[in-house]
Amino acid sequence: MFQALKRLYHKLGSPKYFYEMTGKMLPWLIAATVLLLVPGLIYGLAFAPPERYQGDSYRIIYIHVPAASIAMGGYIMMAVAGVVVLVWRMKMAEMVARCLAPIGASFTFICLVTGSIWGKPTWGTWWVWDARLTSMLVLLFLYIGVMALNSAINNAQSAARATAVLSIVGAVNLPIIKYSVNWWNTLHQPASIKMTSSAIDPEMLFTLLSCIGGFYCLFAVLLINSTRCEVLQREQRSNWVKKTVGAV
Amino acid sequence: MANQLEPAMWSGMLAIIKRDIVIAFRQRGDMVNPLFFFIMVIALFPLGMGPEPGTLQKIAPGVIWIAALLSTLLSVDSLFRQDFDDGALELTLMSPQPLFVLAFGKVLAHWLVTALPLICVAPVLGVMMFMDVNTIKVTLYSLLLGTPVLSMISAIGAALTVGLHKGGVLVAVIALPLYIPVLIFGTSAVEAAAMGHPFAGQLAYLAAFLILAFTFAPFAIATGLRISVNG
Numbered sequence: 001m002f003q004a005l006k007r008l009y010h011k012l013g014s015p016k017y018f019y020e021m022t023g024k025m026l027p028w029l030i031a032a033t034v035l036l037l038v039p040g041l042i043y044g045l046a047f048a049p050p051e052r053y054q055g056d057s058y059r060i061i062y063i064h065v066p067a068a069s070i071a072m073g074g075y076i077m078m079a080v081a082g083v084v085v086l087v088w089r090m091k092m093a094e095m096v097a098r099c100l101a102p103i104g105a106s107f108t109f110i111c112l113v114t115g116s117i118w119g120k121p122t123w124g125t126w127w128v129w130d131a132r133l134t135s136m137l138v139l140l141f142l143y144i145g146v147m148a149l150n151s152a153i154n155n156a157q158s159a160a161r162a163t164a165v166l167s168i169v170g171a172v173n174l175p176i177i178k179y180s181v182n183w184w185n186t187l188h189q190p191a192s193i194k195m196t197s198s199a200i201d202p203e204m205l206f207t208l209l210s211c212i213g214g215f216y217c218l219f220a221v222l223l224i225n226s227t228r229c230e231v232l233q234r235e236q237r238s239n240w241v242k243k244t245v246g247a248v
Numbered sequence: 249m250a251n252q253l254e255p256a257m258w259s260g261m262l263a264i265i266k267r268d269i270v271i272a273f274r275q276r277g278d279m280v281n282p283l284f285f286f287i288m289v290i291a292l293f294p295l296g297m298g299p300e301p302g303t304l305q306k307i308a309p310g311v312i313w314i315a316a317l318l319s320t321l322l323s324v325d326s327l328f329r330q331d332f333d334d335g336a337l338e339l340t341l342m343s344p345q346p347l348f349v350l351a352f353g354k355v356l357a358h359w360l361v362t363a364l365p366l367i368c369v370a371p372v373l374g375v376m377m378f379m380d381v382n383t384i385k386v387t388l389y390s391l392l393l394g395t396p397v398l399s400m401i402s403a404i405g406a407a408l409t410v411g412l413h414k415g416g417v418l419v420a421v422i423a424l425p426l427y428i429p430v431l432i433f434g435t436s437a438v439e440a441a442a443m444g445h446p447f448a449g450q451l452a453y454l455a456a457f458l459i460l461a462f463t464f465a466p467f468a469i470a471t472g473l474r475i476s477v478n479g
Contacts, residue, residue, distance in 0.1 A: 086471070141421075141424065142425050142426075144421060145421050145422040148421045149408060149418065149422055153411075162408045162472065165404070165468055165472050165475065166404075168468075169404055170425075172464065173426050173429070177428050177429055179429075180428065180429040180432045180433060180453075181428070183432070184436070
């Protein structure tokens with residue numbers, strides 16, 4: 001099992017193999033996205049029972065929570081890819097890390113916007129300087145910094161390595177930032193889904209889990225798609241790319 | 249061999265610190281400008297928000313900290329730039345001493361010539377912002393503990409961007425989000441002191457950040473420098 005995973009990991013390091021394999025995976029992933037996201041969102045936005053105190057306004061949770069989860073997960077993934085870039089100099093990791101930044105930033109932005117829309121009926125204002133909102137905003141700033149650095153350096157490889165350093169530094173700082181912002185001000189409710197017990201109704205929970213799964217598949221589809229474009233662009237001089245795009 | 253290298257490591261760092269301080273004293277503009285910037289930014293706040301002592305007293309901790317943060321950010325651009333342009337940075341990279349030790353020395357020297365003067369004038373500005381003696385004392389402590397962290401963080405940004413000839417704003421975008429913990433604990437220590445609450449906890453957090461930054465940042469700076477120079 002471990003050997004097979006290791007072999008897969010090494011194979012994935014080759015842009016050609018990555019391109020071919022993700023090409024086969026993509027339709028399945030798109031199907032999974034549609035199957036999870038469409039029923040989840042329709043049920044969540046229209047049929048799930050309204051919440052006791054917030055009524056219907058809570059329904060934005062089905063977009064807000066998945067986006068928040070991906071926003072954080074994406075940054076961590078970028079930092080892990082950064083470690084791979086710095087330690088093993090793997091070209092694929094460079095491309096994945098580069099493509100992750102704008103996608104992660106978009107999900108962070110979606111999370112902030114939906115949170116603000118949710119805040120209006122619940123807290124009465126569009127924005128509060130609450131700990132979670134603020135740390136999400138800081139996360140967006142971190143993403144913006146990574147993207148700015150990446151686009152400022154012309155050489156693709158040194159851009160990737162510089163970005164890797166920055167995203168690792170950011171990932172080390174992220175818990176500290178989150179902790180200090182928490183300490184600074186707390187208004188947001190603590191997390192309601194925990195591994196062992198859950199404070200929300202099972203019907204809502206399954207809808208939410210389906211939406212989270214669907215959003216993750218969507219994230220994978222977006223990431224794979226943009227990484228495939230990046231692969232074609234970076235490897236444009238190699239024969240297999242010329243053959244793939246029919247330029248030979 | 250090992251006991252021969254060890255003293256050379258420290259003497260290498262000390263040599264870098266000495267060299268950078270000498271250079272700073274020969275080009276006083278680089279040293280004095282951040283200080284004047286700090287004073288001017290703080291002087292703008294009473295002009296912008298009105299000279300009423302109550303308001304000024306209330307915003308003083310934040311104003312002093314943000315001004316310190318901005319002047320660190322402005323001055324850090326010159327940290328590696330000159331060495332990069334005249335080739336001294338490449339020699340530093342090739343020297344037998346570990347790069348992170350030398351990078352640490354460079355940042356320390358930079359802190360001594362740009363941040364320390366700023367901390368020295370902070371009490372005067374505190375008086376102009378109607379802070380009381382105890383609060384000014386805590387401001388000094390928090391700046392002493394916090395500004396080296398800011399220097400370390402912005403040095404990472406400077407190291408990553410030194411090869412590009414458009415550093416300035418880019419360093420700010422990279423480094424500002426990372427400043428937030430220092431800003432939060434720095435201002436809240438001063439605010440707690442102003443309200444007569446205990447402030448040792450916040451200072452302890454700043455000291456913890458300082459230790460963390462001193463331990464890990466030099467490695468990031470060294471890696472950044474290698475990437476910037478080797479392309």
